Amino acid sequence: MSFPSATLQTLFLMGLTATPLLCVSPAAAQDVAASAVAGPPSSLPMLAEHRYRMLAKVRPLLFWISRDDVGGARITWRGDRESASGYELLIGSDPKKAPRSINRWGYIAEEMRGANASVLGVMKQSNEKSIEDAQAEIKASGNYVFKAIRASASASNATAGVTTVRATRDFTYRDLNTLLQLVSDAEPDSARKTATLPPGGRPGFLTALADLIQRSVDAQGATSKPLTVPYIYNGASHDLTLRHAEYRRSDQIGTRRYGDVIRGEFETRSRATGDVTRFEVTYGTAGDLAGVPVHAVYQPRWWFEVQLFLDDAAQF
Numbered sequence: 274m275s276f277p278s279a280t281l282q283t284l285f286l287m288g289l290t291a292t293p294l295l296c297v298s299p300a301a302a303q304d305v306a307a308s309a310v311a312g313p314p315s316s317l318p319m320l321a322e323h324r325y326r327m328l329a330k331v332r333p334l335l336f337w338i339s340r341d342d343v344g345g346a347r348i349t350w351r352g353d354r355e356s357a358s359g360y361e362l363l364i365g366s367d368p369k370k371a372p373r374s375i376n377r378w379g380y381i382a383e384e385m386r387g388a389n390a391s392v393l394g395v396m397k398q399s400n401e402k403s404i405e406d407a408q409a410e411i412k413a414s415g416n417y418v419f420k421a422i423r424a425s426a427s428a429s430n431a432t433a434g435v436t437t438v439r440a441t442r443d444f445t446y447r448d449l450n451t452l453l454q455l456v457s458d459a460e461p462d463s464a465r466k467t468a469t470l471p472p473g474g475r476p477g478f479l480t481a482l483a484d485l486i487q488r489s490v491d492a493q494g495a496t497s498k499p500l501t502v503p504y505i506y507n508g509a510s511h512d513l514t515l516r517h518a519e520y521r522r523s524d525q526i527g528t529r530r531y532g533d534v535i536r537g538e539f540e541t542r543s544r545a546t547g548d549v550t551r552f553e554v555t556y557g558t559a560g561d562l563a564g565v566p567v568h569a570v571y572q573p574r575w576w577f578e579v580q581l582f583l584d585d586a587a588q589f
Contacts, residue, residue, distance in 0.1 A: 315384055317351035317359045323565060326584040327364075329371050332576045343371040344378070344446070345589035346581050348566070351384070359384035360479040363589075364581070365446030375577070378446040383477040388428040390476035395421045395452055397444070417443045421456040422507050426476035433508040434465040446589075466508030474503040474510070478541070481513040482554075483564075486537070490558050494520030494535040503544075510544040516551075526555065526568045527582050533559045534567060 327344035330337045344366035351359035365378020379396030398418040417440045424433035438455045475481040481504035489496060501514040517538040524534050535558055540551045555568040565583070572578040 315351055315359045315361070315382065317353055317357055317384065320350040320352050321565075322347065322349045323583060324585050324587045324589050325364075325566075325569075325581040326587045327366060328580040328582065329366060329375065330578040330580075331373060331375075337578075340371070342587075343367055345584075345587045347589050355386075357384070357386045360483065362479065363446060363449060366579075368443070368445060376443055376445055377579075380446075380449055381477075381479060383479045385476065385480065390426040390431075390480070392422065392424040392426075392433075392477050393453075395419055395449070395456060417441070419444065419452060419456075421459075423461075424477075424505075424507070426470060426505060429470050430467060431470055431476060431505040431508065432465045432467045433505075434461040435463070435507065436461050468505055468508045468510060470505055471503035471510055474505065476505055478504055478506055478511070478513065480504065482539070485513060485515045485539070486554070486556055486564050489515060489518045489535055489537060490556070490564050492518075493558060494518040512542045512544065514540050514542070516540055520558070524555065529567075529583075531555075531557065531562070531567055533557065534562075 325346040325348070326342055327346065328339060328341045329343045330339040332338070344364075346362065346364035349359075349361040351361070359382065361380075361382040363378075363380045366375050368374045368376040377397060379394065381394040382392070384391045396419065398420050419438045419440065421436040421438065422433055423436065424431060426432075436456055436459050438452065438459055440452075440455070444452050470476065475484060481502040484502050485500055488500060496515065496518050499514050499516050501512050503510060503512050505511070515537055519536045521534050521536060522532060524531050524536070534555050536553065536555045538551070538553055540549050542549050550573075552571040553569065554566050556566045557563055566581070567583040569581040570578070571580075
């Protein structure tokens with residue numbers, strides 16, 4: 274199996290934010306979002322699904338304060354016998370449990386059918402630079418902003434559009450279907466952007482990440498130099514790089530010990546702005562966990578860090 278988002282760019286995507294979001298053609302975008310209210314936004318069979326427990330850390334001054342089980346994630350792998358594949362990532366904190374009631378979450382899904390790809394993603398907009406800014410946002414009422422990206426791609430081109438939804442209450446990851454319905458009813462902010470897919474590029478972040486993870490699994494982490502895959506996000510070109518991959522025969526992660534894993538250090542870079550985002554993912558290399566993340570770390574702010582631990586017993 275291969276790991277799909279961003280969202281490590283979205284919050285990890287943690288930005289999950291990591292980032293990118295699912296691409297759908299303009300005509301099909303509303304149908305996809307509407308169908309998500311009743312079920313997953315894909316007709317592809319589910320191949321596997323794993324759940325994760327979230328640990329969050331905040332640093333008000335000099336020292337970190339951590340709290341476990343403050344949210345989670347769900348990763349879904351889809352595919353069929355006709356070479357179609359899809360990935361979904363839902364990740365978020367639970368404001369009832371998270372330090373300082375932080376509510377950060379995102380959803381990203383990508384689907385590939387031959388040379389065509391579709392992407393849809395939503396995430397809560399966050400512009401705060403400090404804990405004080407985050408607390409001020411929590412206290413504000415009637416000003417909750419969510420962003421959605423809808424995109425489509427062919428073998429050489431990609432288009433994307435952004436939709437803004439303003440809500441009177443602060444939706445959490447549990448409200449995904451409700452938010453997708455609001456997105457389907459809203460008008461796009463502006464005209465769609467078009468970009469040329471770079472040579473060897475992928476139509477989305479999750480697909481690019483899956484590619485790099487699979488290549489490092491095939492090589493058992495023995496990569497002599499960084500591996501880079503270009504991809505398109507929101508109508509712009511980016512590069513995803515596996516900067517370093519370390520194979521570990523045995524590794525203690527939290528309360529569990531894993532055998533035959535790779536600890537990968539990744540970064541995304543915008544070709545337009547040069548902005549760089551770094552994150553770490555540890556994933557299996559054999560058996561049912563081959564290509565499956567067992568641990569991930571992302572620090573979107575100097576004062577905020579998120580970690581995910583594989584935990585299929587997690588309620589998410």
